[in-house]
Amino acid sequence: MxxxxxxxxxxxxxxxxxxxxxxxxxxxxxxxxxxxxxxELSSVFDPLPNSGLVPMKVSVKNERPETLRWNFSFQSTTKxxxxxxxxxxxxxxxxxxxxxxxxxxxxxxxxxxxxxxTGNFHHELRVTAEVPGIATREYSIHERSAIRLPxxxxxxxxxxxxxxxxxxxxxxxxxxxxxxDAFGSEFSLADLPExxxxxxxxxxxxxxxxxxxSLRAPQRLAIVQWARLGGVLDLYHQNxxxxxxxxxxxxxxxxxxRLSLGEVRFFIWNGTGLEPVSTVRQYAETLRNARQxxxxxxxxxxxxxxxxxxxQAGGGAWxxxxxxxxFGLLVGPVNLFILAPSHRRHRLxxxxxxxxxxxxxxxxxxxxxxxxxxxxxxxxxxxxxxPEEATAxxxxxxxxxxxxxxxSHFQTKQPMTLEPLALPTSxxxxxxxxxxxxQTMLTLENDQRGGxxxxxRSEQAHLLRAAIPTRARVEWKAGVxxxxxxxxxxxxxxxxxxxFCADASGQLWCSDQPLRTxxxxxxxKCSMADLRTDLREITQQAGGHLQSRFLTDLLRLDLAPGTxxxxxxxxxxxxxxxxLPSIDWQKSYSLxxxxxxxx
Numbered sequence: 001m002x003x004x005x006x007x008x009x010x011x012x013x014x015x016x017x018x019x020x021x022x023x024x025x026x027x028x029x030x031x032x033x034x035x036x037x038x039x040e041l042s043s044v045f046d047p048l049p050n051s052g053l054v055p056m057k058v059s060v061k062n063e064r065p066e067t068l069r070w071n072f073s074f075q076s077t078t079k080x081x082x083x084x085x086x087x088x089x090x091x092x093x094x095x096x097x098x099x100x101x102x103x104x105x106x107x108x109x110x111x112x113x114x115x116x117x118t119g120n121f122h123h124e125l126r127v128t129a130e131v132p133g134i135a136t137r138e139y140s141i142h143e144r145s146a147i148r149l150p151x152x153x154x155x156x157x158x159x160x161x162x163x164x165x166x167x168x169x170x171x172x173x174x175x176x177x178x179x180x181d182a183f184g185s186e187f188s189l190a191d192l193p194e195x196x197x198x199x200x201x202x203x204x205x206x207x208x209x210x211x212x213x214s215l216r217a218p219q220r221l222a223i224v225q226w227a228r229l230g231g232v233l234d235l236y237h238q239n240x241x242x243x244x245x246x247x248x249x250x251x252x253x254x255x256x257x258r259l260s261l262g263e264v265r266f267f268i269w270n271g272t273g274l275e276p277v278s279t280v281r282q283y284a285e286t287l288r289n290a291r292q293x294x295x296x297x298x299x300x301x302x303x304x305x306x307x308x309x310x311x312q313a314g315g316g317a318w319x320x321x322x323x324x325x326x327f328g329l330l331v332g333p334v335n336l337f338i339l340a341p342s343h344r345r346h347r348l349x350x351x352x353x354x355x356x357x358x359x360x361x362x363x364x365x366x367x368x369x370x371x372x373x374x375x376x377x378x379x380x381x382x383x384x385x386x387p388e389e390a391t392a393x394x395x396x397x398x399x400x401x402x403x404x405x406x407x408s409h410f411q412t413k414q415p416m417t418l419e420p421l422a423l424p425t426s427x428x429x430x431x432x433x434x435x436x437x438x439q440t441m442l443t444l445e446n447d448q449r450g451g452x453x454x455x456x457r458s459e460q461a462h463l464l465r466a467a468i469p470t471r472a473r474v475e476w477k478a479g480v481x482x483x484x485x486x487x488x489x490x491x492x493x494x495x496x497x498x499x500f501c502a503d504a505s506g507q508l509w510c511s512d513q514p515l516r517t518x519x520x521x522x523x524x525k526c527s528m529a530d531l532r533t534d535l536r537e538i539t540q541q542a543g544g545h546l547q548s549r550f551l552t553d554l555l556r557l558d559l560a561p562g563t564x565x566x567x568x569x570x571x572x573x574x575x576x577x578x579x580l581p582s583i584d585w586q587k588s589y590s591l592x593x594x595x596x597x598x599x
Contacts, residue, residue: 023057023191024141026127031135036063039129039137044104044193045185047143048125049151050293052201053106053417055193060102062095064134069094071130072105078112079122083439085110090445106197108444111296112147113422114437121145148176149284150291153199154184155207158236162274169276176284183280194218196225196467200417203291204283208269209237212246221389224249225467227262228384228393230549232287236269249388253557260384260393261549290548297422298433299544300461306378306399306541307423307461309587327359374582375402375454378589380541382550383575385492385594387473394468396577397421397543398585399461401428402454409450410580416466418579420453421544428459454580463545464577472575474501474564474592477520478599485509488564488596489520494573500531501564501596508559510534515566528558531565538567538589565593 023042030038040059048054062068072091077084087110095101112121125141149170154163166183170176185202189211193199205223212220212235227233235246243250243257243264250257250264257264289299300307331352340347377400384393412418420440422433430438430452442451454460477487486509490496496515501523502508509523510530532555539551559565568590576588 023188026056026141027129027137027139031129031131031137035131035135037061037068037131037135038063041127041129041139043141044191044198045153045187047145047182047185048109048123048141049153049185049201050123050145050147051109051111051151051296051419052199052292053108053197054201055191055195055198056105056107057191058093058103058105059100060093060095061100062097065097067094067096068131068134071132073128073130074107075124075126075128076108076110077124077126078110078115079124080112080115080435085113085440087440087442087444088451089443104193104198106193106195108442109201110440110442111293111419112145113297113420113431113440114433114435115147115297121147145182147293149183150203150287151201151293152184152204152206152283153202154186155205155211156186156189157208157211158206158274159184159186161272162276162279165276166274166280169280173277173280173284176280183283189214192219192222194222195415196222196229197415197417199223199226199231200465201292202226202231203287204232204234206234206236209235209241209246220247224259224389225391225393227264228260228386229395229465229467230261230290230292230545232262233259233264234267235264236267236274238269238271241266249386251560253560260386261382261395261546290545295421295545295548296419296463299548300397300421300423301544302424304399304543306380306397306543309378309541310376310399310401310459327355331355331359373404373406374584375400375405375580376584376586377401378541378587379576379585380538380543380546380589380591381573381576382542382546383573383590383592385470385472385474385592387471387595387597390469390471392468392470392472392575394464394466394575394577395546396464397461397546398464398579399423399459400454400583400585401459402456402583405454405456405580405582407582408452408454408456408580409448410453411447412449413447413578414466414468416464416577418449418453419463421461421463423459423461426459428457430455430458431460449579454583461543462579464579466577468575470574473597474499474515474566474594475597475599485523485525487520487522488515489599490515490517492592493517494568494570494575494590496566496568496592498534499564499566500526500535500559502559502561504561506558506561531555531559535565535567535591538591541589562595563593564596565591567591 023044024046025042027039027041038061042057044055060070070093074089076087087108091105115121123143123145127139130136170183250259335351339351379398381396422431423429425432440452472492475489477489480487499515500510508526510526511521513521515521542551571588573590
């Protein structure tokens with residue numbers, strides 16, 4: 001009887017763990033006395049991650065007789081004396097008379113560019129809620145964020161049993177002393193986002209196998225998509241499990257369970273708690289060179305080949321110097337002694353403003369002639385096709401140099417994450433990898449972005465990630481004789497220059513001819529040495545994120561049976577993510593990979 005009662009209590013504890021750690025409340029209750037409007041606002045994760053998009057849950061109630069429009073402004077700020085980086089976003093919601101309306105918004109967080117890997121930084125999230133003409137309230141969250149650990153999300157069961165001890169262990173480890181005592185962010189299973197972008201600020205997601213199985217199908221899909229774009233899912237289990245038993249579409253290579261750019265790792269635990277010190281040490285060493293915030297702040301150096309191909313900015317300082325010398329002579333001696341001599345000094349009131357205005361116009365013409373308008377750039381997209389999920393997972397790195405921009409706002413066509421990258425110091429770089437970096441001020445309203453993503457006469461780089469619905473695929477051609485070389489058919493919408501694939505037995509095949517959309521190409525036998533040689537040029541274009549999370553290992557591993565990898569230089573590929581229209585992407589590299597589908 002007692003054993004049965006104990007088992008029931010354990011099951012009840014696990015079942016209630018998902019709600020025991022609820023969201024972090026930011027606002028609750030009536031906005032103003034007798035206003036007839038009330039608000040509940042909370043963050044799904046507590047504390048907030050160091051970057052990415054964080055899901056915010058909002059519930060508004062309208063007890064007034066008219067329909068109301070609510071305006072929400074989020075201002076995420078990383079505070080580093082003497083400057084700060086800022087990301088602003090705007091959202092709206094409407095409520096009919098006497099109704100309650102709920103929504104979940106993905107709010108972008110500012111990144112602490114220039115902050116060293118050993119330090120901490122202060123983060124503030126300020127929220128302004130306004131019902132025009134009725135009520136306006138402001139709320140804020142202040143946090144001291146740690147950057148010596150990866151950004152971790154900790155499930156309710158693991159948090160309930162271990163989080164307090166993990167925090168204590170974190171403070172006791174000498175190498176981590178001086179950093180903030182937070183180890184991971186807690187969340188409720190019910191609130192885990194159904195959009196992968198809601199997890200984009202985390203490097204690692206820790207949960208038990210039973211919690212994984214209890215999630216709704218859209219939540220599991222969001223986690224898989226997040227992992228395919230670079231996340232690591234750590235599953236803790238008591239009984240033996242396999243990826244298949246947990247409905248995880250991983251690919252096993254050399255003992256690792258890979259999910260495209262990401263990975264699923266399995267750990268045995270006793271069900272009652274994690275050993276605190278060894279767990280903290282383990283995660284302190286995990287993903288040391290592939291943490292999201294580190295990649296954004298310092299992973300792209302002078303050895304990034306795309307930046308080298310962009311070349312040095314053309315020197316035009318001599319033109320400006322000559323102009324200034326001539327202007328100095330005109331506005332000084334010529335103006336003073338010829339145009340306005342001693343007996344006609346009053347002319348200076350006319351000649352000096354006219355000469356200054358003319359000089360300003362002429363200087364603008366010189367700058368336009370020297371730098372032009374718009375800009376030029378280069379980009380590399382890694383496109384992982386997953387036909388069974390009808391999705392292409394795109395990770396794009398790009399760098400550009402601009403002249404005079406007539407506009408810096410742009411609209412993104414696909415749901416994506418878009419982050420500026422810090423670059424080594426240069427006269428053209430404003431967002432640098434040291435504390436002398438310029439400030440970022442980014443804006444987001446619906447899909448409209450603006451601010452300092454692109455600035456006139458500057459060099460900037462970005463990391464973009466998206467999960468794009470598509471039916472594109474590469475197929476084995478049907479009807480080919482069993483003793484003949486296989487053929488491939490493309491339904492990609494873009495031409496592939498070099499293509500390699502492995503059949504079910506692991507034999508590697510390649511093509512001598514490009515593979516064009518709707519056409520087929522015959523294959524010949526080849527080796528991994530051929531693949532590494534032919535694809536090296538494009539894979540070496542990759543910078544910090546792709547190299548650290550994938551391409552470094554890619555050419556060391558055998559191509560998995562039933563998969564392909566191919567390169568393209570098409571500038572019109574539907575899988576390349578677009579940003580500012582005035583940038584001319586002079587080179588667009590693409591690397592495609594995924595399973596080859598049987599017709």
